[in-house]
Amino acid sequence: MPGRFAELLRRHRIEAEFTQEELAERAKLSVRTIRRFETAERAEARMATVRLVADALGLGSTDREELLAAAVGAADVDVAARPGPRQLPAPPGMFLGHHDELAALDKALDRAGGRGGTVVVSAISGGGGVGKTWLALRWAYDNLARFPDGQLFVDLRGFAPASGPMEPAEAVRGFLDALGVASAAVPTGLDAQVGMYRSLVADKRMLIVLDNARDTEQVTPLLPGNPGCIVVVTSRDRLAGLATRHDATLLPLGTLADDDAWALLACRLGHYRLAAEPRAVAALLHFCAGLPLALAVVAARATLYPDFTLAALANELSDSAARLSRLDAGDPTSSVQAALSWTHDALDPTSAEVFALLGVACGPEISLPAAVSLTALTGDRATAALRALERVSLLRQHAPGRYRMHDLVKLFAADRAKHLDPELRGAALQRLIDYYLHTASRAEQLRNPHLPPVQLDPPAPGCRPCPLADSTAADTWFDAERPNLLAAQQLAVQLGWRRQVWQLAWSMRHLGWRSGPNEECLAVWRAGLSAADDLGDPAAQIIVRRYLGHVHILRGQYEEALELLEQALAMAEDIADLTSQGHVHRYLSGTWERYGDDEKALDHATRALRLFEAVDTPVMVADSLNLVGWTEARLGRHEQARDHCLAALELCRRHGNREGEAYTLDSLGYIFGLTGDHQRSREHYRQARTLFRDRGETYVLAGTVEKLGQAHLGLGDRDQARAAWEEALGLYRSQHRVEDAGRVSDRLAALEPVAEQ
Template sequence: MPVRFRLLGDIEAHVDGRPVDLGHVRQRGVLAALLADVNHPVSVDQLADRVWAGRPPHRARRSLASYLSRLRRVLAGAEDVVIAYGPGGYVVRVAPEAIDLHRFRTLVAEARENQELARFDEALRLWHGDAFAGVDTPWTEAMRRTLAAEREAIELDRTDLTLRLGKHNAVLAEISSRVAANPLNERAAGQLVLALYRGGRQADALDHYERTRRRLAEELGADPGPALRELHHKILTAAPELDPPSEVAVPRQLPAAPGWLVGRDAELAVLTRVVAAGGTVPVCAIGGPAGVGKTALALRWAHDHLARFPDGQVHVDLRGFDPSGEPMTPKAAVRRLLGALGADPATLPPDEDELVAHYRSLVAGKRLLVVLDNARDAAQVEPLLPGSETCAVLVTSRHRLTGLGVRGARLVDLDPLSEADARDLLARHIGPEPVADEADAVADLVRWCAGLPLAVGIVAARATARPGFPLDVLVKECRDASARLDALDAGDLTSNLRAVFSWSYTALDPAEAEVFRLLGVAPGPDIALPAAAALTGLDGRQVRSVLRSLVGANLLQEPVPGRYRMHDLIRLYAAELAGEEARGAALDRLTELQLHTARSAAHLLRPEHPVIELATAAGCAPPEFEHRAAALAWFEAEHAGLLALRRAAAAHGRHRAAGQLAWFLSAYHISRGLTA
């Protein structure tokens, strides 16, 4: 298991992400003394001097051996660390990058060589307090002073780079604090003078120079050094080389806002509340089936709140369900985001983790909106999330991104529009007059669009393409359910419902795809878990897992626990895909289960009814009802589905099954007074 050692703060070790107890302060000091020279032997005398400051106890060798024996035991779970003794003394063998001190120095060297802010920031994030905290010996005190000086130097180097990049406002507060803590540091004073000047505060810059000059004279009897004096002269002469580099253009990458958005006031309000709450990076993951308007909602909100994000808005289509190829990799997406933020592609690191670190450093402190459209899953999105609470993220996906929800994102699920909202949307597309003049045709079209804004838009596009044709022409095309998806086709991939649904379908694995197809042929508005198991020929555990995946993909809904339903247009698409043989076998299995269950329930409701004998159930195990109330509840939940199953049986020539279902249903109808 991987091990990580921390020396830049309290002396700690973590194995597989969990802290281990390193023992008392002297024992921790022994480990730190070896880790400082990792992979190099430290003699017993040198180690004793580091631990006991030249005054080792009488049995120092035995004490060291005892401490290191205990350390071996507590680190036994880490396969990549070895504590050994040899001719040169004791040595800890482990990868240097596992120790924050050595990782810090490596990152500092890379940051200075590449002049990259992300490396500077990564190095500084390794600090969690004073180095070797809690251990006080002359050696640790000397190491603390050395490392503190290294840290101060890297902070000054980072500030120099930030100023060269023209980001003087971003570091002004940091420089001011540093100068207040060490007013005689001329390099820090020069950085503050330059930042003030570039921020349009020339008088303040000159005033701070003068205060620094006087303090140096009073406390040290010296004048400012050449660099600070030259900076002062350039400010007095307004030297052009002091001007900040030209700012990178603020990214404004949002696609156009939708022309109309209706019925989404509640969801827009949720987005506003989440972004306004603060405290952490606000992330909203908008989910829903294909065509429900996820991107439209995200773009409408984004355009309405541009003022919240003066540092820009970036947009990436992650192509999670793109028919033309594979989803975009996180690495490619990060590079695209960095390009939008002005990073030079030629200077970007090749490693994905390094790219992500650079991206998060670049957006730190920015008031930026990141729109990640058409995500495949949470794993594709997570590397693209900023680390700064000043940013906000909107994600859209056909999958319900539960993984992001676990990490604090707000999941916003979009349902289809109500008929009133869909009618309003159609009126905005084609105008109020046709909607008013052909109210009956509009009612039919709206009902068949089933609340999908994409379907309404397709109907509107077809209507406006032939303005002289009455809407009733479209109604006639849509009336036949088997041809309805053909009618909802405006001529290209993005406005063809069948094509749009196919992008979600092709992302399913074979088992999910088969269950999806069979659910499309199930009669009735919804289906219970036992019925779904019979329909698909799977056992309850298997079908539950697949149904959960389909719900996550927004191809299925679970409005109440254990009952599932499909959107009407998705059902039509699924039914088209089911082969005739598979369709017949699935309906036979479903009919067999429902017949046996209905027989048991009907007998409890009307025991005086003549009993109809059924063939032994071969492929199902019908539930037994403990009492009349349970039987009644089952009939109430299954009533619409049983009626639809009876009609399907009759339509396919299974008249005996249709008659048996009618007989069992009559027991429920009589019990409920539904015989009139």
């Protein structure tokens, strides 16, 4: 029996273990379980829970429900009959999610007896509408029986719409009144009042809920001195001071998980209504982004208009500019925008300006260096402003030095940005885009120091690009900033800043080679092409056509690639740009190879080699020698191919061209494999694999690893071949390369041992 009851509690994420004797004494605590987990079918769920608990208590089949109902009633009578204040507001009608936070509050309560003379304090923090008071009250009502001497509750108005924060003296006088102290007996002076309050609650077991606190200073005078009292504080401030001074348990409250958000709507609207319009429900959940207040407003509107489809409500919220105004149930306490404005009104002017600028910043998150450029503040002042926003839960530092806003908070911040001076706002965006452009350009140079950079305009005043130290730092920065770089280019498109649009495409060109020529990469270069053509800059038009053509090659779109590359070649010939002509011939060689015309591919590779020799660029000579050798190998001219690739390898190593070295090693692995020298083939493929891995170029790495498997098989090492092909298969699948993955799957299937006859 104890096992069944403990399992029931564990199922509801309540950490408790009861002996057989304790079960009978704690029968009334089953009320907490019943109330906490009410759902849309709460009557049915309640009865099911009642039966399970009654079974666990060993009640007879005839009177178990009647006896348990009597126990529930007795619990309520006991609480009502005890002396002491009962100031808690009405309990929330339903509660879902936040199981970890409830468990943390339970643990804090369980530890109360072992904390010596220290009062136990739990501080629940989070943004407006996230459900802090909801959580505190739910937990309080679940634990009423553990506070026989009563409960005190006060709304400290820390972030109230009209009046300022409540003075501690006012709160203490309210507590003294609740504790039965006559007005005439209240001493003068805050210290004396606090002393009386602490004396009255000494040796009592009470719950004290301090709701909507402004900061630690407002809360400190209201803390009792004895360990028998438990204090729960809610605030939009993180209240870190309570942890350092009073060993408080800090509970930052996040938004609801998708399942809990869905369940909340189901509780209000019914499962059938949600099941009838799953796409509309998904849209509503997306627009509310897990914020309980937003979900409650949506549910209220859907209840008020039962004949309206949920799709119609979702359509109303689809307009991001009007979303906040429509998440309003008709009064300030049921308005997402009002809840956020109360927090915003407490900000100092600098923090308010930074908050507004973050609302128009591109990307899903922002780093501290990017925020420095956005705001044109010093590093210390920008850090202080971000901390101020984080402190009141308008911003979250999800990783060291990286910050995010909740979707609805960002909409509110963007609305605040409309009130900024347009010149200030435009200058901030210029600095931010320049930050991404110049840092990305620096990162590309660190990764490929042999390629000539694109000439950028100086960064805007106040912009401070990251001083990246080396290629490792460049890779790390690119990995972290990829979504923001893409968003920066989109913002530049919206603002009509054409030069930055195509230069951003160039500055993040290696991202496509790392992840493959996906739709994202294609969109980046198409935006760059449009911008370059609008500018009418021949150099930009040639560069963008060359790279966009290469993306089409990798995507198997050869006609599109040929059209762009032939345009680029004609433009380069018109302005007598030999270097650009050489680059275009290299890409034309790759296009014709994939078309299956290796003779044309060799012709373009040879032309590229001659052009780069003429302008004396050793790095590109090496790349072209490798391309010539690769194409010759495909034509069966193995000796010439080997000589050209060995010459390319020597040039790459002499000039420190690690990328070219990796590609050339791959070519030599291919050539030695064709001539039956599988040992040298394997060695060259292994070296190429190491270099591609070090550079994070997983797209080309997949092909090298597949060919390495073939070299292993040529040496009779089936286990190593299998390991290589399994790695290649994983890479192909992650890159959505269906045809390549199918080919490797067939290779692996052919490796399976043949059953003995």
